[in-house]
Amino acid sequence: MNIPKTHIGAAVKTNNLGVTPSVQSVGTRAGPALSPSEWMSGVLTASTGAVTGSPSAISVTYGLETRDSSTSPAGPWVALEDMDGNPVEVEITAANTCKEVDFDLTYVPEGHTxxxxxxxxxxxxxxxxxxxxxxxxxLGGANRLPV
Known part of the structure; x- marks a missing residue:
């Protein structure tokens, strides 16, 4: 498939909120589950905004997890790893910052949905x-173009 440079939107799906925009204190949260089956790769884009309360240091780490949901109960969530076995994650240590990390969905464990x-x-x-x-x-690299 050859996508013209002027129609890049036809080759990617961008309306996937990983975690909703929100003001957070210390802790962990997870976004909604989605099916990665029709995609080959993607980019996790993370951002921070204003920081309040004058902390001496901040760290916001974003990662990707997969699981097999075809069993009852569903399997445990596990970190998506890259080709070297490292978790796919990105850390932000400042306010008003945006970072990204590319990921390859061909490394999703077999059976994870x-x-x-x-x-x-x-x-x-x-x-x-x-x-x-x-x-x-x-998300990108679909067998069919998103609508």
Whole structure:
């Protein structure tokens, strides 16, 4: 398939909220599960906004997890790994920052039918610190073009 440079939107799916935009304190949350079956690769784009409460350090780590949902109960969530066996993740350590990490869905373990984004927020010291954060998944390499 040869997509003209002026129609790149036909080759990717960008409306996948990994985790919804929200103000977060310390902790971990996970986004909704989606099926990665028709896609070959993607980009996890993560961002932070304003930080309140004057923390001395911030760390927001985003990762990808997969699981087999065809069994009852569904299997455990496990980190998606790259070709070297490292978890696919990106860390942001500043306010008002955007980072991305590419991932290859051919490394989803066999039988795994769901993919989700996780977000872990760590804020050091401060007075009830929070950080605005969100993530989006951009998926590509489909056998069929998204509509």
């Amino acid at each position: 769901e993919l989700r984004v996780t977000e872990t927020v760590a804020l050091s010291n401060g007075s009830t610190p929070t950080v605005a954060s969100s993530a989006v998944l951009v």
